[in-house]
Amino acid sequence: MSEFISTIVRQVETCLVERESDILEAWHENIEEANENEKKFPPLKLSIASSVDLEANAIETSVSFTVKYTATVKDALPDPDQGLLPFASGLKPGESVEITGGDVGVKIEHGGKVTPIGKQNP
Numbered sequence: 001m002s003e004f005i006s007t008i009v010r011q012v013e014t015c016l017v018e019r020e021s022d023i024l025e026a027w028h029e030n031i032e033e034a035n036e037n038e039k040k041f042p043p044l045k046l047s048i049a050s051s052v053d054l055e056a057n058a059i060e061t062s063v064s065f066t067v068k069y070t071a072t073v074k075d076a077l078p079d080p081d082q083g084l085l086p087f088a089s090g091l092k093p094g095e096s097v098e099i100t101g102g103d104v105g106v107k108i109e110h111g112g113k114v115t116p117i118g119k120q121n122p
Contacts, residue, residue, distance in 0.1 A: 008050045011061035023065050
């Protein structure tokens with residue numbers, strides 16, 4: 001077993017040395033991304049996999065690395081008690097309709113978001 005371990009450790013070192021510049025580049029991209037977005041640095045993850053094939057009398061080891069980037073989008077959940085106005089569902093993204101009466105009104109956006117406009121009574 002100690003020979004398997006020694007071989008795998010040597011192979012891991014060889015893989016890391018061969019891909020050192022790629023690993024460092026990924027790490028630097030990680031740091032730049034975090035600085036631009038004022039976020040914590042996500043970890044650089046290294047995965048090591050080894051397989052021992054006794055029939056072929058071989059040990060194969062691979063090292064993969066990744067920086068996990070996450071994109072997050074937040075949307076409000078629709079209110080199940082508030083139905084959409086019939087024309088609101090026909091609006092395209094970025095489109096809106098304003099309905100006014102005197103000094104007050106509402107702006108209805110694609111997706112049904114309703115925003116008061118003008119002077120509103122408390």
